[in-house]
């Protein structure tokens with residue numbers, strides 16, 4: 001067992017350093033979320049500027065994800081070995097320089113290199129934030145604070161998109177990209193000046209690169225429990241990627257005859273619900289000291305909400321309210337990160353979080369085109385193709401039912417042991 005460092009972050013200098021790390025890492029996550037959606041703010045002008053067709057522009061924009069997804073596991077491995085500070089600084093710099101390169105050129109190949117650099121830097125944001133939360137704060141605060149990181153990303157991106165589209169209209173996309181590039185440099189500067197490394201097993205690690213990779217991957221990718229949780233997370237996250245992120249508005253306009261603006265507004269409820277639900281779910285889970293049945297209950301309620309929106313004759317208001325609820329209970333999928341990392345040693349937290357995230361993002365790369373293909377095969381019937389959304393979420397509930405609720409001793413702090421000895425013992429036991 002790895003000794004549990006003092007992660008109580010109760011106040012004083014340690015408390016300040018912990019909260020500073022939380023704010024900087026959340027700001028980096030929010031920032032990378034803005035950079036990923038930024039090209040969508042003025043697709044036609046940007047495509048025309050680089051002389052690209054719609055599909056060429058789509059490919060240019062999606063380069064972000066092609067580097068972001070595989071880099072997750074690399075990010076997790078290096079965080080566990082070297083700590084987070086260097087990678088938050090380097091990641092935010094790469095993200096920012098990628099945006100600046102994109103705006104400085106009129107050659108599509110150079111813009112593509114900029115997009116790859118942005119995706120590369122961005123890949124460190126989410127995993128670093130959860131790694132810092134894990135190592136700066138007590139284990140009983142992980143679910144709440146990781147949910148809060150998610151909420152910052154979601155609300156920041158939602159509000160940022162509205163603000164930035166206004167600015168793009170007023171000042172043009174290149175100036176807005178220049179501004180966001182500079183904002184990234186400001187985050188890197190804040191990290192250089194204020195981000196402190198927490199006490200973690202990385203500080204004492206002396207294994208060679210090959211041995212570290214072998215041991216960490218064996219602990220994470222070699223664990224059936226981690227695989228089951230990752231697939232649960234992927235299926236549970238599927239409505240966000242597939243419904244809210246791509247096809248939901250199309251289904252509401254074509255199947256439910258909503259206007260484009262009404263459909264976009266209704267779909268945006270998913271993100272607001274998620275922001276609230278990931279914080280509430282995390283808070284409740286930390287309070288109860290349980291994860292599994294909250295994931296299960298959240299998934300069942302999410303599936304019911306999407307089933308109702310897809311197949312019941314409802315008013316626009318009721319659709320919005322149900323998607324808010326679907327997003328809210330969908331926010332409970334953030335608990336899959338806590339479940340995965342808590343089952344194994346503290347020294348591989350970054351790799352575990354990164355693995356769950358990578359599988360979740362891979363789901364988007366599979367399901368987004370799959371639903372499009374199903375809709376085409378069904379003669380353009382999205383209502384039918386989107387049955388996969390509640391079906392996947394229901395499947396996630398079924399899978400998590402068979403995942404044991406288990407907490408490795410590294411993730412039970414001394415204070416929790418002292419306060420709840422019986423609960424600590426129960427959590428350590430494998431409960432089917």
Ligand SMILES: N[C@@H](Cc1c[nH]cn1)C(=O)NCC(=O)O
Pocket residue numbers: 126150233234237333334336356357358359360361
């Ligand atoms: N909530 C995650 C995605 C996820 C993966 N598995 C379960 N949930 C998320 O938003 N990650 C942020 C990212 O961009 O990587």
